[in-house]
Structure formats: C-alpha cells, structure tokens
Amino acid sequence: MESFVISTLLLFFLSVFFLFRRKKYSDKVPPGSLGLPLIGQSLGLLKAMKANKVEEWFQEGITKHGPIWKTGLFGYPTVVLHGPAANKFFYTCDGSVLRSTQPPSISRIVGSKNIIELVNNDHKRVRGALVSFLRLEVLKQYVAKVDEEIQYHLQMHWVGKHEVQVQTVIKSLTFNVICSLLFGIERGPKREKLLPPFQDMIEGILAIPINLPFTKFNRGIIARKKLVPMLIDLIREKREAIEEQKRVDPHKDLITSLLSIRDNDNLPMMSDEEIIDNIIAVMIAGYDTTSVLLTFLVKHLANNGSIYSAIAREQEEIAKNKAPEEALKWEDLTKMKYTWRVASEMLRINTPVILSFRRAVQDIEYGGYIIPKGWQVMVSGSMTHMDNSIFQNPTMFNPTRFEKNAPSPPPYSFVPFGAGPRMCPGMELAKMETLAMMHRLVTQFTWVLLDKDGPFKRIPMPEFDNGLLVRIMPIKATSMPSEAIM
Numbered sequence: 001m002e003s004f005v006i007s008t009l010l011l012f013f014l015s016v017f018f019l020f021r022r023k024k025y026s027d028k029v030p031p032g033s034l035g036l037p038l039i040g041q042s043l044g045l046l047k048a049m050k051a052n053k054v055e056e057w058f059q060e061g062i063t064k065h066g067p068i069w070k071t072g073l074f075g076y077p078t079v080v081l082h083g084p085a086a087n088k089f090f091y092t093c094d095g096s097v098l099r100s101t102q103p104p105s106i107s108r109i110v111g112s113k114n115i116i117e118l119v120n121n122d123h124k125r126v127r128g129a130l131v132s133f134l135r136l137e138v139l140k141q142y143v144a145k146v147d148e149e150i151q152y153h154l155q156m157h158w159v160g161k162h163e164v165q166v167q168t169v170i171k172s173l174t175f176n177v178i179c180s181l182l183f184g185i186e187r188g189p190k191r192e193k194l195l196p197p198f199q200d201m202i203e204g205i206l207a208i209p210i211n212l213p214f215t216k217f218n219r220g221i222i223a224r225k226k227l228v229p230m231l232i233d234l235i236r237e238k239r240e241a242i243e244e245q246k247r248v249d250p251h252k253d254l255i256t257s258l259l260s261i262r263d264n265d266n267l268p269m270m271s272d273e274e275i276i277d278n279i280i281a282v283m284i285a286g287y288d289t290t291s292v293l294l295t296f297l298v299k300h301l302a303n304n305g306s307i308y309s310a311i312a313r314e315q316e317e318i319a320k321n322k323a324p325e326e327a328l329k330w331e332d333l334t335k336m337k338y339t340w341r342v343a344s345e346m347l348r349i350n351t352p353v354i355l356s357f358r359r360a361v362q363d364i365e366y367g368g369y370i371i372p373k374g375w376q377v378m379v380s381g382s383m384t385h386m387d388n389s390i391f392q393n394p395t396m397f398n399p400t401r402f403e404k405n406a407p408s409p410p411p412y413s414f415v416p417f418g419a420g421p422r423m424c425p426g427m428e429l430a431k432m433e434t435l436a437m438m439h440r441l442v443t444q445f446t447w448v449l450l451d452k453d454g455p456f457k458r459i460p461m462p463e464f465d466n467g468l469l470v471r472i473m474p475i476k477a478t479s480m481p482s483e484a485i486m
C-alpha cells in the first residue's frame with residue numbers, strides 16, 4: 001500500500017513539474033496534445049495495442065501533426081518520432097543526451113544494474129561482457145546444443161500429438177535454450193525449479209505496478225526474491241569450477257564467461273550483483289521475442305503453402321546430406337538463406353518489439369523543436385517497416401525484398417533488432433534458434449490453424465488467442481509435399 005501511495009504522489013509531482021516546463025517551452029515543443037495529466041493518451045495506445053492497431057494509432061498522429069509530435073504516455077510527456085532519420089537519432093544518441101529507460105517497476109523486478117538501466121561506460125562494460133559470449137564466433141560452436149534442445153522439445157510437445165498450442169510450447173523451448181546455453185543448467189529438477197519464479201517475474205513486469213498482496217506485480221517481486229538465491233548458488237558453483245579446474249573454457253556458458261572476463265588490471269569486469277541482474281535481463285529479453293517470431297512463422301506457413309514448400313525444399317536439401325540423427329552444424333545454418341529471408345520479412349511485417357523508449361537527459365533540439373529535459377521519446381520500428389515510400393506494398397508478405405540482389409532498405413529503416421550501441425546483442429542467438437527450429441519443424445510436420453485467422457493482442461508482446469492452436473500431421477521420412485500443405 002505504502003509503495004502505491006508513494007508512486008501516486010511521485011506521478012502527481014512529476015505531472016506538476018512537467019506542466020511547469022511545458023509552459024516554459026510552449027512555443028518550441030512539437031505540436032500535439034499531452035492529454036490528461038498522468039494518463040495522457042496511454043489508454044488509446046493500450047487499446048490500439050490490444051486490437052493490434054498500433055500502426056493506425058501512429059498514423060493518426062502523423063496525419064494530424066507530422067513526423068514529430070507530442071503526447072502524454074504512461075505518466076510522461078512524450079515526443080513521438082517517425083522515419084529513418086528519427087530512428088538514427090533515437091538509436092545512436094549518446095546516453096548523456098537520450099537515456100535508455102524502463103519504468104521503475106520493471107527495474108524493481110529485473111534489478112537496478114540490468115543493462116537497459118546502465119549508461120555510458122557502465123553500459124559499454126556490461127554490454128562488452130555479454131557480447132563476448134553472444135557473438136557469432138562463440139555461438140557457432142553451440143548449434144548442435146541448440147538443435148539437441150529443439151529435438152527434445154519436439155519429442156515432448158509435438159511428436160504423437162494431434163494439436164499443439166504453438167506459442168505456449170515454443171516459450172518453453174526458448175526458456176530451455178536459455179537455461180542450457182546461457183546458464184549451463186542441464187535438464188532436470190534444477191532447471192524446472194527456475195521456471196515458476198521466472199514466469200511470475202515475466203507476468204509481474206507486464207502487470208499494472210500495484211504492490212498489494214496477490215497482485216501480479218507483487219508476485220513478480222516475490223519471484224525475484226526466490227530466484228536470486230538460486231542464481232547466487234549457480235554463480236558460486238561456476239566460480240568454484242573455474243577455481244578448481246583452472247582450465248575451464250570461459251565460453252562454456254554465459255555465466256562462466258561473465259565470471260571469467262577481466263579488465264586491464266586483471267580484476268573481475270562485473271560484480272556478482274551485475275551478473276545476477278543481467279542474467280535476469282537476458283533471460284527476459286530472449287524469451288518472448290524469439291518465441292513470438294517462431295509463432296508468427298508457424299502461423300504464416302499454415303496459411304501459405306508455397307512459402308512452406310519453398311522452405312521445406314531448402315531444408316530437405318540440407319537434411320538429405322546428413323545422417324538421420326545427425327545434429328545440425330553452423331555450416332548447415334549458412335545454407336538456410338531462403339528461410340532467413342522469410343524470417344526477416346516476418347520481422348518486418350510483425351515486429352516483435354514494436355515500441356522503444358528513451359528519456360531526454362537534457363533539453364534537445366531536434367527537427368526544429370525542443371524536446372525538454374525529462375520528457376520521454378518514443379519510436380516504432382514498425383512504422384518505417386510499413387512505410388510505402390520505403391517498402392513497396394508494405395502489407396504484402398514478400399521475402400524477395402531480402403534477396404541478395406534486391407536493393408537494401410535505406411539505413412535505419414529496417415530495425416527489428418534496433419540499431420546502434422544498444423542494438424540487440426541476442427540477434428545471432430535468435431537467428432540460430434529460428435533457423436534450427438524451422439529445419440526440424442518443416443522436415444517433420446505439416447500443420448493447419450485451428451483458429452481461423454490466428455488472432456493476437458499486443459500486451460505489449462504479441463499474445464495469440466489459445467496460444468495459436470494448430471493441428472499437426474507428421475511427415476513420413478521420404479514423402480515431402482511438393483506444393484501446398486493441405
């Protein structure tokens with residue numbers, strides 16, 4: 001209760017403060033209306049997200065005011081920006097000008113030292129440590145490990161089943177890949193113990209931040225308290241293994257890598273607190289995003305026999321040159337060019353992370369306007385993805401846009417993974433997981449949607465009604481359908 005009262009008072013004082021600053025800059029801030037104090041136009045945006053109409057919501061603002069406009073969102077006056085130049089400004093601005101932010105309720109669950117909260121040198125240091133494991137040269141050696149998790153997943157959730165709730169089960173796959181690859185936790189009771197607090201944390205992050213007993217937010221805070229001792233034990237075990245064995249591969253898993261990495265004075269690059277908050281951040285950042293991409297692909301392939309068949313032909317060609325049980329290798333993934341073009345087009349048309357936020361650290365001049373210090377700045381990558389001056393017929397699903405000889409989209413117009421110093425460090429892992437899963441799926445199954453259009457809401461990540469229910473049919477080893485998938 002106490003924290004609810006404090007948050008309400010804080011928001012009240014913030015709105016009085018911003019009201020005062022609005023007066024100071026009233027002739028220089030972008031056009032638009034901040035709406036009601038605190039609420040602004042948050043309800044309209046949330047409604048548009050639920051109806052999957054965020055682009056329409058944006059377009060309405062652009063039509064009324066142009067590509068730079070102001071509104072009130074989630075307790076803050078907000079400047080909304082649109083276009084590749086705006087994306088460039090947003091994604092490449094120094095942290096001392098535009099700062100990455102999360103609502104305080106999120107950092108309470110994820111931890112105050114998580115990468116999204118960090119700026120300048122601290123951000124560079126922690127990001128460098130994460131990327132030293134998540135970079136392609138290191139990940140390449142783990143293709144077989146990811147593939148092994150996928151094959152186990154298919155055995156557990158697909159083989160012998162008639163119906164599958166795709167999004168629901170694929171979330172368990174992304175959780176298991178993270179546990180295996182990033183945390184080095186083998187399948188079994190230890191991994192299973194992590195899942196309930198992790199799920200409560202995710203729900204807490206997405207919930208209204210009211211900390212009362214039995215609210216989802218409260219459960220998220222309690223879940224963090226349960227998870228942290230487990231992570232402390234894990235860190236202790238890994239540290240002991242490094243000390244005892246002396247020659248432990250620093251790239252054995254992400255935690256071992258973060259513990260092994262040293263600065264120029266041979267001191268640990270990250271404190272244990274930073275390691276904890278950032279493994280939680282990576283867990284959360286890599287869970288929903290990749291599962292959403294895979295779910296959209298399954299949905300699209302159910303409705304589009306020719307794209308399914310083209311992917312299946314590419315994957316069969318790869319499978320033909322391997323022994324039946326042989327694991328996928330990095331070289332196999334490099335041959336999945338068409339499959340990745342389809343995934344890229346899916347990322348364009350159904351961008352998993354649709355809104356990105358920053359906060360102005362100082363008064364900023366942009367596009368002839370002032371963005372006052374403390375105001376929020378928001379872009380939507382999806383808006384440039386759907387801009388018909390950049391992508392012709394933007395609503396048409398057309399993977400040939402990403403062919404080698406097709407003209408590349410202008411810089412900062414295709415940004416499903418963001419761009420600049422905060423560009424997604426998990427991109428290569430997401431790509432690896434997506435390609436390996438598509439290989440295993442199309443070489444073993446065909447499927448049809450049981451919910452006609454596979455509707456979904458953004459809350460804020462896309463959530464499919466019924467978890468995207470499909471009927472699946474196994475493919476006999478040698479009989480690949482040549483055209484449609486029934």
Ligand code: HEM
Binds near residue numbers: 115127421426
């Ligand atoms: C299809 C899958 C994914 C998509 C579409 C995606 C998208 C994004 C986007 C757009 C950002 C930048 C947000 C901003 O600048 O405001 C981001 C950041 C981030 N992503 Fe991903 N992501 C995906 C998968 C992953 C995975 C698998 C991991 C971890 C293994 C991950 C870890 C992170 C982290 C740690 C950040 C923060 C980076 C920083 O602040 O420097 N992501 N992601």
